[in-house]
Amino acid sequence: MKMELIQPFINAADAVLSQGLQGSTKVGNLTMEEDAYRRKGVAGMIALTGDIEGRIILDLEPPTAVRVASHYAGADLPESDSLVKETIFELANQVVGNAVCALNDQGFHFRVHPPLLLTSQEGDKTSEDTEALMICFETPMGNVFMNVALRYNRKRLADHAAMGA
Amino acid sequence: MEQFSPVKRSKDGQPVRYLIVDDSVFARKNLARMIESFGGQVAAEAGDGLTAISEFDRTHPDIVLMDITMPQMEGIEAAERIVQAHPEARIVMVSSVGYQENIVAALQRGARHFVQKPVKPEVLYEVIKYVLGEDGAVATAAAAGV
Numbered sequence: 001m002k003m004e005l006i007q008p009f010i011n012a013a014d015a016v017l018s019q020g021l022q023g024s025t026k027v028g029n030l031t032m033e034e035d036a037y038r039r040k041g042v043a044g045m046i047a048l049t050g051d052i053e054g055r056i057i058l059d060l061e062p063p064t065a066v067r068v069a070s071h072y073a074g075a076d077l078p079e080s081d082s083l084v085k086e087t088i089f090e091l092a093n094q095v096v097g098n099a100v101c102a103l104n105d106q107g108f109h110f111r112v113h114p115p116l117l118l119t120s121q122e123g124d125k126t127s128e129d130t131e132a133l134m135i136c137f138e139t140p141m142g143n144v145f146m147n148v149a150l151r152y153n154r155k156r157l158a159d160h161a162a163m164g165a
Numbered sequence: 166m167e168q169f170s171p172v173k174r175s176k177d178g179q180p181v182r183y184l185i186v187d188d189s190v191f192a193r194k195n196l197a198r199m200i201e202s203f204g205g206q207v208a209a210e211a212g213d214g215l216t217a218i219s220e221f222d223r224t225h226p227d228i229v230l231m232d233i234t235m236p237q238m239e240g241i242e243a244a245e246r247i248v249q250a251h252p253e254a255r256i257v258m259v260s261s262v263g264y265q266e267n268i269v270a271a272l273q274r275g276a277r278h279f280v281q282k283p284v285k286p287e288v289l290y291e292v293i294k295y296v297l298g299e300d301g302a303v304a305t306a307a308a309a310g311v
Binding site: 019072073 | 188234281282
């Protein structure tokens with residue numbers, strides 16, 4: 001997976017998290033995921049289709065998710081509160097939306113799908129042309145993990161090129 | 166949350182009434198808190214474009230804050246349908262997907278403005294004052310009872 005696809009998501013997550021959590025964030029470990037995705041806690045997945053396709057997962061361990069959601073809500077929330085899940089969904093939406101804007105400026109076109117809650121412990125195994133990168137953001141409220149698996153939709157890109165030729 | 170000088174309706178001095186449309190409960194609550202800090206009132210909420218249309222017909226809000234990516238009917242189509250039926254409707258798109266194509270499509274189909282998520286309260290406040298124009302008035306401290 002090319003870094004040019006990943007960088008907008010890193011930038012967007014950094015901006016959204018540091019603004020929302022009102023503290024500095026640090027990009028920690030980056031690791032390539034070759035095996036099936038293993039959920040850490042409260043995880044929201046957003047699919048992208050278009051010139052680039054794949055999915056982005058934002059995943060927080062339960063205590064971190066509760067701290068983050070409580071911060072946004074302005075009140076202590078129990079882990080069972082549906083707002084915890086909603087908060088992670090909305091953060092994922094904001095990260096993906098902002099990253100997609102940057103990629104759109106580079107000429108890529110997408111459709112962003114509504115977020116889905118990941119409930120199974122394991123996701124699909126990544127394939128050769130859809131490698132996944134796991135990025136850890138260290139925030140004042142705990143670690144936020146973002147798993148990005150994207151690939152170029154060669155047919156769509158070829159169609160665009162043919163139309164432009 | 167920071168408090169702003171209340172924005173009232175010029176015609177009767179009443180709070181500005183808002184319809185908040187977003188499939189995220191979190192986003193709706195967040196916007197509702199901002200609206201309250203602007204001295205406004207939430208007239209109704211909707212989680213998709215279809216419900217937004219019926220809630221607009223029912224409540225006739227002064228301003229609609231409309232997300233784009235939603236189930237059933239997306240925000241741009243809902244905005245267009247509302248404006249077709251109510252040309253005076255003031256719709257502000259509020260979305261994280263703020264690329265030029267979306268902004269242009271929304272404005273061409275009747276939205277008055279666009280605010281990118283994550284929403285900064287001070288940005289939304291200025292946009293609301295701009296969209297209300299002469300129909301909105303910022304209350305002075307004395308008039309607001311501060």
